[in-house]
Amino acid sequence: MLYELTDIVRNYNGRNVLDLSLSLEKGRVTGLIGPNGSGKTTLLEILAFLGSPTSGGLFYKGSSVDFGKTDLIRLRRSAVLVQQKPILFTRSVFSNVEFPLKIRNVKKNEREKIVNQLLAIVGMERFISAAADKLSGGETQRVAIAQALACSPDVILMDEPTASVDVENRIIIERIIRDINRLRGISVIFTTHDMIQASRIADDIICLNEGKVTESVHENIFGGSIETDAEGVKFCVIQEDLKIPVKTVKSGQVRVFINPDALGIYKCHGDIKAGFSVRGRVIQLSDEKGSIRALVDIGVPLTIIVPFNAARDVLPGIGEDAWITFNPEKIDVL
Amino acid sequence: MTFFLDSFNSALLLLWSLDKDLLVIVSLSLKVSFFSTLISGLAGVPLGLAISMNDFRGKRLVTTVLNTLLALPTVVIGLFVYSFISRRGLLGSMGLLYTPKAMIIGQVILILPIVITLTITALSRIDGRYRKTAMTLGANPFQTAFVIIREARFSILAAIIVAFGRVIAEVGISMMLGGNARGFTRTMTTAMALEFDKGEFTMSVALGIVLLLISFAVNIVLNYFQGKAGD
Numbered sequence: 001m002l003y004e005l006t007d008i009v010r011n012y013n014g015r016n017v018l019d020l021s022l023s024l025e026k027g028r029v030t031g032l033i034g035p036n037g038s039g040k041t042t043l044l045e046i047l048a049f050l051g052s053p054t055s056g057g058l059f060y061k062g063s064s065v066d067f068g069k070t071d072l073i074r075l076r077r078s079a080v081l082v083q084q085k086p087i088l089f090t091r092s093v094f095s096n097v098e099f100p101l102k103i104r105n106v107k108k109n110e111r112e113k114i115v116n117q118l119l120a121i122v123g124m125e126r127f128i129s130a131a132a133d134k135l136s137g138g139e140t141q142r143v144a145i146a147q148a149l150a151c152s153p154d155v156i157l158m159d160e161p162t163a164s165v166d167v168e169n170r171i172i173i174e175r176i177i178r179d180i181n182r183l184r185g186i187s188v189i190f191t192t193h194d195m196i197q198a199s200r201i202a203d204d205i206i207c208l209n210e211g212k213v214t215e216s217v218h219e220n221i222f223g224g225s226i227e228t229d230a231e232g233v234k235f236c237v238i239q240e241d242l243k244i245p246v247k248t249v250k251s252g253q254v255r256v257f258i259n260p261d262a263l264g265i266y267k268c269h270g271d272i273k274a275g276f277s278v279r280g281r282v283i284q285l286s287d288e289k290g291s292i293r294a295l296v297d298i299g300v301p302l303t304i305i306v307p308f309n310a311a312r313d314v315l316p317g318i319g320e321d322a323w324i325t326f327n328p329e330k331i332d333v334l
Numbered sequence: 335m336t337f338f339l340d341s342f343n344s345a346l347l348l349l350w351s352l353d354k355d356l357l358v359i360v361s362l363s364l365k366v367s368f369f370s371t372l373i374s375g376l377a378g379v380p381l382g383l384a385i386s387m388n389d390f391r392g393k394r395l396v397t398t399v400l401n402t403l404l405a406l407p408t409v410v411i412g413l414f415v416y417s418f419i420s421r422r423g424l425l426g427s428m429g430l431l432y433t434p435k436a437m438i439i440g441q442v443i444l445i446l447p448i449v450i451t452l453t454i455t456a457l458s459r460i461d462g463r464y465r466k467t468a469m470t471l472g473a474n475p476f477q478t479a480f481v482i483i484r485e486a487r488f489s490i491l492a493a494i495i496v497a498f499g500r501v502i503a504e505v506g507i508s509m510m511l512g513g514n515a516r517g518f519t520r521t522m523t524t525a526m527a528l529e530f531d532k533g534e535f536t537m538s539v540a541l542g543i544v545l546l547l548i549s550f551a552v553n554i555v556l557n558y559f560q561g562k563a564g565d
Contacts, residue, residue: 050466050469050470073472073474076469076470076471076472077472080470080471080472081466081470083466083467086463086467087461087463087464087467088467089467089484090484099471100471103471103473103477104472147471148471151472
């Protein structure tokens with residue numbers, strides 16, 4: 001096991017921004033997915049040994065990490081963080097990638113060789129003499145990855161590596177992530193907002209919300225208010241003419257998390273045997289490792305995951321009407 | 335007006351002839367100011383870095399004290415240092431009074447708060463991601479500090495130049511601790527004050543021209559570094 005986190009809590013100004021237990025395997029690409037403020041960056045900083053938890057246990061490669069006593073510099077040299085918007089030193093691209101090698105006392109001719117190799121891996125070799133602070137967002141991200149690779153780490157942690165890059169650079173960065181994992185055996189842990197991206201490149205996906213590991217992916221999180229009808233059934237009113245059944249003791253304003261695996265989708269209303277349903281229109285379909293991910297407009301975009309073998313029978317085509325059923329038991333209300 | 339123009343012409347002639355007395359005064363001024371700036375830079379930049387990078391109890395108090403020291407009059411510093419290095423003072427036996435060393439001590443006290451405060455300001459403008467990047471790439475605290483100082487280098491250099499500009503033009507400390515001894519502790523500003531008292535305006539104006547030229551050069555360099563820091 002690469003990381004083992006037990007009851008890790010990170011508290012800022014009396015608020016727990018992280019409160020979870022987690023195990024992360026070695027040699028895998030792990031995607032951490034969650035909305036803003038879900039604790040992804042805080043978690044990455046703890047995993048990179050740059051920030052300490054308020055309480056809880058952290059084990060790295062089987063050894064307990066004590067942020068007050070353990071040699072953190074040694075650990076940091078094995079787990080490198082590429083920040084969400086990486087910043088490069090105001091030197092040349094070469095000097096930036098050379099920096100980790102220099103502080104590790106690698107000989108000059110060896111440094112030159114490694115820097116050239118790493119820049120080739122990220123496709124930035126022609127920028128070797130360029131001023132690093134003059135590069136575009138995507139180019140900066142790629143040089144930052146080369147810089148991280150220069151550390152010969154066991155794990156690279158990437159905070160939203162494609163959040164501020166164009167499509168061309170996004171494809172390149174995703175390819176680099178896969179390559180460094182498969183060809184070099186480096187574990188990669190990255191955060192993203194994009195479930196489709198996470199399922200495309202990650203071996204494992206962990207969903208975070210409000211500092212906790214959740215089953216729901218962040219796509220289906222909506223704010224609303226709880227109302228009870230004449231029969232005593234509770235609904236969450238997300239917007240005018242859109243309400244979904246929930247089981248909760250809460251009242252007033254809430255947030256609901258709808259697990260995309262726990263929704264039903266039908267071509268015709270007549271196919272529905274029982275339960276509450278909402279009509280929508282399919283606006284996107286994509287393949288996702290043995291499942292089909294459907295995005296349905298029901299007034300708000302709702303993601304539904306359907307097993308591949310069932311998809312042919314139940315899934316309407318893009319632009320066609322769809323009927324969605326909800327299981328109140330599978331809807332989390334916070 | 336004629337009197338001023340006559341003095342100005344005579345001063346230019348004095349400069350043109352590279353008058354020996356004038357050169358001794360200018361070189362001593364530059365030497366004393368250089369060493370006081372150097373010492374303040376070597377002490378002030380790391381102190382500024384330490385204050386800027388660490389959160390500790392009393393940090394605001396330290397900043398307030400440093401800001402107060404920025405307004406410290408040179409005569410107060412002169413008196414303070416005099417009380418230590420005069421014959422009856424704690425360090426009287428070292429024979430520092432009326433030497434260039436005494437002037438340097440006083441000037442360091444004058445500009446050290448300037449260097450520290452401006453270093454703190456310079457570092458506060460440096461993006462926090464530089465520190466995090468250096469740390470995650472495996473840099474130790476000294477290597478991380480070096481990275482941060484390097485990124486703030488133009489602003490820090492500007493701070494040092496401001497400090498140099500302050501000491502080259504000060505008169506109180508040089509007069510009280512140097513004693514204005516000819517060829518030994520006489521600086522441009524103390525010489526100007528003396529020549530003015532004597533009614534010898536030619537030397538005063540010549541030294542004034544040199545001082546203005548130095549200030550002008552310092553400002554050109556300062557402008558250059560401030561421009562670089564803003565890039």
